[in-house]
Amino acid sequence: MSPLSLELGLGLLGLVLLLVESFASVPRKLIAYAAIGGLLAALAVIVSGAAGSVPDSLKEFYVVDPLALFYKGFAIIATLATIILSLEYAPIIHQFVATHPERTKEAGLGEFYSLPLFVCVGMMVMASAVDLITIFVALELVTVSFYVLVAFMRRSAASLEAGVKYLILGALSTGLLVYGMSWLYGMTGELSLSGVAYKLAHWEGNSAPILFAVGLMLAGLAFKVGAVPFHIWIPDVYQGAPTPVTAFLSVGSKAAGFVVLTRIVGTFLTPGSVVAGPVIQILLILGGATILLGNLAAIAQTNFKRLLGYSSIAHAGYLLVALACIHTGGLKMTSGEVAAFYLATYLPMTFVCFLILSAMRAKGYGEDIASLKGLGRANPTLGLALAIALASLAGLPLTAGFMGKFFVIFATVLEGYYTYLAIAVIGAATGFFYYFKVILAVYSKPDGPSEGPTPDLGLLSKVSLAVFVAAILVVGVYPDLIRFALVK
């Protein structure tokens, strides 16, 4: 079985579901269940190791290494969680899509359940792509699907505003990335990353055009992952987009950006490369600024989605610093694997936060931190889950988030980047302040005298919530669980 057939199969499933959505009047939930079933099957193939390899003729464009398989599984899990979240959030989507919400029942939900599949296909191809054009096409599949998803609630001004902002800045960043790629191709005459790496290692003469290409490509990718100073769009888009899409953006889109960054930075940092020094400097400065700004700006936030937006900026900073630390032999992991580990710990904690946020929103609560007040008493299970996820985001020991931060900080020590070590520690300390502010809200008394409806979750969401919380706690004690999946 070729791993490409996974992508083709999921893409086909997405197309079939779109047709079912438009021609048959089945309950929209069935479309979501079909998507979940397809994703679970694909996940089973990857976990069982039956994904196999690709023929040699494809190896210039598409590789299947442990990192690729890891990110493919990551993409599938993120998509699964997003669709489960969407089931929870369905009433809100319907309310803001339908022309007459009171007359229809499930307007727009068919597309909302099938579009994530296309994002997933794009991310899976991207995990394997080692060719500039393949990378670009896969990235565009992800981004274009996200444009639609972000602006999905067409009767909500906030969602439309988020969509327009995301579209314009996304187009700009894509332009920067492609322009950089064209310069790189123009200078090296190679499209495959291995070819580019060989040319960079044996470069003679003027390196300024290469640096120009590198700068443009890194700027374009920094937009995608939300690194300072290219982060301005993140808080507004995260706040305006439908909550499941926000979760998908902050995990899926970020991971997609980082798998491309890992491959491209790996090419730039190939031994003997002419641009190795500047690229490490750029990554470190971007990462340091991102950690500082993300964490400091998060302190002032009162909206929970916005706070998570800034938190995702801060986490991108740690990931960038991780990519810059290439001498990580002491950790028995490469810099790309440290970043992948970090992302794998980031996924469950983010999704727990957004699951609970969706459940609250579907019951009519607001998205402010203040509206979380009383959750710990109204539904102690949800309150505890949220508290664990937030503690993990902050990096409390014995949670997954701590292990992720620990590896990054350890990598900076191994490299001797003490300035960035200090920045990382300052950022983590700041994180404790604003994440624990939310935990404090969860366990404090509600402001109003009357208590609203108790937030609750459906069965699928409960199962995934339990899995994610268990993952946070187990990985916090036993990080090798993820490391074994990465380092084979």
Added chain:
Amino acid sequence: MLENYLPVLMQMLMAAGFAGVTLLASVLAGKSAKRNKMKDSAYECGMLPLGEAQPRFSVKFYIVAMLFVLFDIEVVFMYPWAVIFKDYVAVFGAAIFWWMLSFVGILLVAFLYAWRKKALDWSS
């Protein structure tokens, strides 16, 4: 080190210079006559301007334009395919036919979707 960037500097100077000279020329050569209200009004084939400068268009126009681009791009791929089709089939067999068919199949799904969602129905 820095002299490596001389071409970049030259290109930037050229770009800025061209834009600057053009703007300067239009300031110096144009706007020299006296202004009056008639001259400053919008010119519309000698008619008096009617309505707003930015009227609202029906969203149908955008949908049609989008579908046009979709199926227009399809032909961009089909042209080179059709050109090499005969030679390729003679050497490698019919695989090339099925590749294009799968591509057109994906577009067919898009077409069916658009049709079913009444995107092609102008009167509704």
